[in-house]
Amino acid sequence: MTGPASNESRAWSTAPLGLLHLDADGYVLRANDTFVGWVAGQDAGTGVAGRRIGDLLTVGGRIYWDTHVAPALTLAGQVEAVRVEVRTAAGPLPALLTARTRPRDGAIDVALLAVRRRAEFEQELVRARSAAERSTERLRWVQHATAALSHAAGPEQVRAALLAAVAAHPGVAAVRLQTAGGLQAGDPTGGRHPGPDGRLSVPVAGAAGTHGDLVVQVRGRPAEATVDVDALATIAQQGGVALDRALLHERSMSVAHELQHAMLTIDLPHREDVTVSAGYRPADSGMEVGGDWYDAFWVAPAVLALVVGDVVGHGLLAATAMGQLRTATRALAGPGLGPGRVLDRVDGFVVDRETGFGSTLVYAELDTGSGVLAYACAGHLPPLHVTDAGAEFLWEGRSTPLGVHHRRVGPPRRQGRVRLAAGDTVLLYTDGVVERRDVPLTDGLAGLARTAGRPAAGAALTTQVLDAGPNRRDDACVLAVTWSGTAGT
Known part of the structure; x- marks a missing residue:
């Protein structure tokens, strides 16, 4: 005979989730067939009734029942979707536990929904998240190293940036760059995995060979972050490329410095009627060779040529252009031409040879017999005339930088003239003496005039001017000529 009661009982027994009826102390009074099948597997005779629910859960679930679920049932009368694991014949079964206390007698109804697939999915999510976090940390480590290099x-x-970038990883205890002895430098296969001593090594390889091995001591404790060897190899490879670049740059700078030094350390003309002195101050950075240069030579027995120039750019190309302009200026200057025509000739050289475009140049000729100084400025700062009464800038004879307005399409370059008194000095200089980003040019020029007006002569004057210059980020040079007014020989 069947009826509503028997149907309800059958539904309770065959429900697709485990159902338990417990007494107030947590002992099983009744369990449906689904739960019994979980616990007993094929052995349907295994008893569940009379057992404490904690004994049917894994150790963690038992502890959680005693410390959280049971107190919550006492205080609130119910709990929902608590994750536990049921002890089954096939191993722990993840399940979500929902329980409610009956107000009448304190008995407890428990429902357990098996979530094995959900648990696997959650574990996959956890693994995927961990992999993404490791990938993010690896990428951040590599990006940090790339920026530093x-x-x-x-x-x-x-080398310092490479070691610091590797040492920044929390799993690295120590790091060094080994170039000889011990490990085989440049071996791409040895040391890629930590040995018993917790060391690993990767080659820092450049285009032409290895720069050594990056030897890393890993911490290796379980709580420490692990060192990704592939990321370490990427950083080491980038370090090799950066070292290639730095060494190439160093060689280029060495050649440029030597070239510039050869052009600046010239034997300046010396005679009793004129005193010529020069000074050069490299930029504080010392990594880029500037285009500042000077020269002085006799155009005629009584005519002294004075030149200061500034080539656009830095490095070996600037040093090469500087050498070409210096040589061209010497070769193109001649008696009777005057500064304006000399600059026209140099302008033609710049246009024809396509070198030194935009460079500035001041060229002056001093007639030692009369004390007349003729000068022309191609985009360059004005010469400074220093007398006993003070200092004055010579603003005449100005025109555009070299190559900008060639004489073939424009008028000849203008020139200025000034007559020197005995003991007067004229300073030619580059922008590094007076220019600074945070100071107006007028203030820099005024400072130069004040400095040059102090009692000093010859090399002492050029040193005084360079030491007082506001700009230490750019090269600077000064060429000074003092006319004594006496007849030369």
Whole structure:
């Protein structure tokens, strides 16, 4: 005979989730067939009734029942979707536990929904999240190293940046760059995995060979972050490229410095009627060779040529253009031409040879017999005339930088003249003496005039001017000529 009661009982027994009826102390009074099947597997005779629910859960679930679920049932009368694991014949079964206390007698109804697939999915999510976090940390580590290496200039700075970037990883206890002895330098297969001593090594390889091995001591404790060897190899490879670049740059700078030094350390003319002195101050950074240069030579027995120029740019190309302009100026100057025509000739050289475009140049000729100084400025700062009464800038004879307005399409370059008194000095200089980003040019020129007006002569004057210059980020040079007014021989 069947009826509503028997149907309800059958539905309770065959429900697709485990159902338990417990007494107030948590002992099983009744369990449906689904739960019994979980616990007993094929052995349907295994008893569940009379057992405490904690004994049917794993150790963690038992502890959680006693410390959280049971107190919550006492205080609130119910709990919902608590994750536990049921002890089954096939192993722990993840389940969501929902329970409610009956107000009448304190008995507890429990429903357990098996979530094995959900647990697997959650574990996959956890693994995927962990992998994404590791990938993010790996990428952040590599990006940090790339940024540090890109800002490093010389080889020593690159090595320091490489070691600092690797040491920033929390799993790295120590790191060094080994170039000889011990490990085989440049071996791409050895040391890629930590040995018993917790060390691993990767080669820092450049285009032409290895710069050594990056030897890393990993911490290795379970709580420490692990070092990704592939990321470490990427950083080491970038370090090799950065070292290649730094060494190439260093060699280029060495050649440029030597070229510039050869052009600046010339034997300046010396005679009793004129005193010529020069000074050069490189930029504080020392990593880029500037285009500042000077020269002085006799155009005629009584005519002294004075030249100061500034080539656009830095480095080996600027040094090469500087040498070409210096040589061209000497070759193109001649008696009777005057500064304006000499600059026209140099302008033609710049246009024809396509070198030194936009460079500035001041060229002056001093007639030592009369004390007349003729000068022309191609985009350059004005000469400074220093007398006993003070200092005055010579603003005449100005025209555009070299190559900008060639004489073939424009008028000849203008020139200025000034007559010197015995003991007067004229200063030619580059922008590094007076220019600074945070100071107006007028203030820099005024400062130069004040400095040059102090009692000093010859090399002492050029040193005084360079030491007082506001700009230490750019090269600077000064050429000074003092006319004594006496007849030369």
